[in-house]
Every structure is written in structure tokens, then in C-alpha cells.
Amino acid sequence: MKINLSQAxxxxxxxxxxxxxxLVAEPPEGFLDRITVMGMCFGSATGVNPALADAVSAMTDHTLMAMLTRRRLAEYLDCSPEALLPTRHTTLKADPQAYISGLMADANLSALFVDDGFPLPKVDQLVMQDLTGITIHRVARIEPMIEAARQQTRSAADLEAAFQAELESAAQEPRCVAFKSIIAYRTGLDVGDPSRDEVEASYKRWQAAGWREGRDTSKALRDHLLNVTFEIAKKYERPVHIHSGAGDTDVVLTHARPSNLGPLLTRFADHPTVLIHSGFPWLGEATYLASLYPLAYLELSLYFPWGMLDMDRVLTQVIGAVPTNKILYGSDEASEPEILWISAKEGRAALERVLGSAVERDFMTTQEAEVIGHNILARNVLRVHGLA
Ligand SMILES: [Zn+2]
Incomplete structure (x- = not known):
């Protein structure tokens, strides 16, 4: 059964x-390196060994994400795969706006939710809106706000007050549609509810350690500030996005599994929480949480597009077990705009295959499959953020 979501x-x-x-200033020959997971980590993580850059580059031609992008983009740019790197660079450089907005139109992308915490300094999202030709919604990451508040203050109470003021100011901005935390990269996802004394003591340990981040220093303080974030998010009706699962190699891997989130999701069960990356690679745990906690949502990036062949399995699992109006498409593009494009195109195709197979096996009707497809690709994320 063929399900067609090309108009979605x-x-x-x-x-x-x-x-x-x-984008134009990046070395053209490194383009495909910068779109593999390993290559992207060389741009985002602090714990990588630069001496391995050549070894990483040597794997690019053997990595499906790079192989497929080379072929698909060459078709799109009407050149041979061998000529892709110079052709892509010339096209981008000649008119970045025309090239990038053309990619967005070709993939039928209509809006992006952009996490403003990477890269830093922040990218001007209104300029980005002109560059892409589509709507950019701001997701305000809390960790840079915490860092700014820490630098301006000298006590836990003052830090919290300054942080709260930053949250309130972000929430006043109409373009800011959600808050985001990467606490998995700081002290882990097992967020507790520490007492005032524990928060004060954590601040002092963190300070005494020269602001060295760690579960033995800043954890209670960070846990408390995430709880504060949820309170403000509730007041202003903004969902909270939480990085769940692994990411680049800076993550606190031992406490990154989504099952760590149980206490936090229980504490704020009445507030929409989006599990960014659906706990990659611990999909089963994230599926379990979203199938039980009514307001826990799954966002599929990392599986999309880097899972490639695995995207079908991921969709099969989550569509099978989670209410389908809680599943959100995402790409986690963090280096090159072509990632948005290939992820959208391959993600849509995977969704068509999985829904088509579900219809063939009589798990759903064609009409139901089409509604689910539109919801996962766009309508769910808009509805959850009050943008429908
Ligand atoms: Zn990301």
C-alpha cells in the first residue's frame, strides 16, 4: 500500500x-565529514582528540549518511557524485539564500524549532529566517542563562533570582516557544528535588572546586534550577525540552538513559515535556515513558537521519506503542543545512514505508495512516507548542 506524504x-x-x-568559510572538502555523527562531534564536543581528525575523515566514505547525501545531493544539483564537493561549494557561495531556501522548499520544510544554546555565540534567528525562507521558532536553552547568572552573582539565592529573571524575560518573547535543558551534559538526568540547604551546600562545593562541573559539586543546584524552570514554564505555558540519551562524547553517559527521568516526569506530570532524541540509543525506555506519562512527548532526532536504515524500525516501535499524537519529527541538524534537507526527505520516505506496511497488514486504514503521517511530520509539534 503506497502512502504519499509528499504534500505534507x-x-x-x-x-x-x-x-x-x-557556512561559506568552512573548507569545502570537509563537507561530508561535517555531516557524520563522528565528524559533527569534532565540531561540538570538547573531549575529542584532534589528532584523530584524519582517521575520522577516512571513515566518511564508508558511512551511510555521507554516502547517501553525496548521491542524493549530486542528483539535486545535477552533477556527478565525484563533482559534488566543488559544485555544492560554488552553488552555496554564489547565493546562500537561494541555495538554502531552495533546499527547504525542495524538502517541503515549513518551520524549524531552533535550540539557541548551540552554537554560541547565538545565531541571529531573524537573519536565519531570511536565509532559510521559513519560520524559525526559538527554543531557549537554560544552561547559558545559568552560566550568565552565575557570573553576575555571588550566592545561590542571587544566582537563582538572576536565572529566574532570564527565564521570565525569554518567556515574554513571542518567538520563544519552549525551554530546553541539557542537564544530561552537566550532572545527569536523575533530577531530584533538593532542599534549600542542599542547594546552598552544592553552590558552595561548586564554587570551592573552581566551578568544576560534577555530580559531587553542582548537581543539587542544577536539579533545583531545572525544577524552577518547570515552574516558570508552567506559568507561561511553554513546554520543556529535555535532551535525553546520549549525544556527543561530553555527555554524562552513566546518567543519560531516559529511565533516569522518572522522578522528574512524575513531579511535573501535568506539564508537557519533550524527550529530545527519544533517549537515543535507549529507544525502548523512552517509548515506555511516553506510553505511560500522558504529557511526555518523543522527538526522533539522532535516529533521524543518522539511523538511516534503522529509521523504519524506530517508527515501527514508537507508532506501535505510543499515542501517535505524541511523536514529533526532528533532525538535530547542528552543522550544515543539508542535514535538514536529507533528514526531511529520508524521514518522510521512511514514514511512508512504515505507514504503508501498517495499512497492508490492516493495523490502520489509509486515511488514518495519512493523518498520523501529517501529525508526526508537523501538526503534533505545532499543537503541543500552541501554534496550531
Ligand atoms: Zn541538538
């Missing part, structure tokens, strides 16, 4: 900012 616009629920001049 895509809203990408998780991506990052980019700027035309920086």
Missing part, C-alpha cells in the same frame, strides 16, 4: 542555528 509539510522539532558567512 515538515516542521523540524529540533535543530540548531547556522550563518551564511560561516
Amino acid at each position: 509539510p515538515i516542521v523540524d522539532a529540533h535543530s540548531h542555528g547556522f550563518q551564511a558567512d560561516k
Whole structure:
């Protein structure tokens, strides 16, 4: 059974900012390196060994994400795969706005939710809106706000007050549609509810350690500030996005599994929480949480697009077990705009295959499959954020 979602616009629920001049300035020959997971980590993580850059680059031609992008983009740019890198660079450089907005139109992308915490300094999202030709919604990451508040203050109470003021100010901005935390990269997802004394003591340990981040220093303080974030998010009706699962190699891997989130999701069960990356690679745990907690949502980036062949399995699992109006498409593009494009195109195709197979096996009707497809690609994320 063929399900056709080519007319379904895509809203990408998780991506990052980019700027035309920086894209043009990147070495053209490294383009495919920068779109593999390993290559992207060389741009985002602090714990990588630069001496391994050549070894990482040597794997690019053997990595499906790069192989497929080379072929698909060459078709799109009407050149041979061998000529892709110079052709892509010339096209981008000649008119970045025309090239990038053309990619968005070709993939039928209509809006992006952009996490403003990477890269830093922040990308001007209104400029990005002109560059892409589509709507950019701001997701305000809390960790840079915490860092700014820490630098301006000298006590836990003052830090919290300054942080709260930053949250309130972000919430006043109409373009800011959600808050985001990467606490998995700081102290882990097992967020508790520490007492005032524990928070004060944590601040002092963190300070005494020269602001070295760790579960033995800043954890209680960070846990408390995430609880504060949820309170403000409730007041202003903004969903909270939580990075769940692994990411680049800076993550606190031992406490990144989504099952760690149980206490937090229980404490704020009445507030929409989006599990960014659906706990990658611990999909089963994230599926379990979203199938039980009514307001826990799943966002599929990392499986999309880097899972490639695995995207079908991921969709089969979550569509099978989770209410389908809680599943959000996302790409986690964090380096090159072509990632938005290939992820949208391959993600839509995977969804068509999985829904088509479900109809063939009589798990749903064609009409139901089409509604689910539109919901996952765009309508769910818009509805959850009050944008429908
Ligand atoms: Zn991301």
C-alpha cells in the first residue's frame, strides 16, 4: 500500500542555528565529514582528540549518511557524485539564500524549532529566517542563562533570582516557544528535588572546586534550577525540552538513559515535556515513558537521519506503542543545512514505508495512516507548542 506524504509539510522539532558567512568559510572538502555523527562531534564536543581528525575523515566514505547525501545531493544539483564537493561549494557561495531556501522548499520544510544554546555565540534567528525562507521558532536553552547568572552573582539565592529573571524575560518573547535543558551534559538526568540547604551546600562545593562541573559539586543546584524552570514554564505555558540519551562524547553517559527521568516526569506530570532524541540509543525506555506519562512527548532526532536504515524500525516501535499524537519529527541538524534537507526527505520516505506496511497488514486504514503521517511530520509539534 503506497502512502504519499509528499504534500505534507515538515516542521523540524529540533535543530540548531547556522550563518551564511560561516557556512561559506568552512573548507569545502570537509563537507561530508561535517555531516557524520563522528565528524559533527569534532565540531561540538570538547573531549575529542584532534589528532584523530584524519582517521575520522577516512571513515566518511564508508558511512551511510555521507554516502547517501553525496548521491542524493549530486542528483539535486545535477552533477556527478565525484563533482559534488566543488559544485555544492560554488552553488552555496554564489547565493546562500537561494541555495538554502531552495533546499527547504525542495524538502517541503515549513518551520524549524531552533535550540539557541548551540552554537554560541547565538545565531541571529531573524537573519536565519531570511536565509532559510521559513519560520524559525526559538527554543531557549537554560544552561547559558545559568552560566550568565552565575557570573553576575555571588550566592545561590542571587544566582537563582538572576536565572529566574532570564527565564521570565525569554518567556515574554513571542518567538520563544519552549525551554530546553541539557542537564544530561552537566550532572545527569536523575533530577531530584533538593532542599534549600542542599542547594546552598552544592553552590558552595561548586564554587570551592573552581566551578568544576560534577555530580559531587553542582548537581543539587542544577536539579533545583531545572525544577524552577518547570515552574516558570508552567506559568507561561511553554513546554520543556529535555535532551535525553546520549549525544556527543561530553555527555554524562552513566546518567543519560531516559529511565533516569522518572522522578522528574512524575513531579511535573501535568506539564508537557519533550524527550529530545527519544533517549537515543535507549529507544525502548523512552517509548515506555511516553506510553505511560500522558504529557511526555518523543522527538526522533539522532535516529533521524543518522539511523538511516534503522529509521523504519524506530517508527515501527514508537507508532506501535505510543499515542501517535505524541511523536514529533526532528533532525538535530547542528552543522550544515543539508542535514535538514536529507533528514526531511529520508524521514518522510521512511514514514511512508512504515505507514504503508501498517495499512497492508490492516493495523490502520489509509486515511488514518495519512493523518498520523501529517501529525508526526508537523501538526503534533505545532499543537503541543500552541501554534496550531
Ligand atoms: Zn541538538
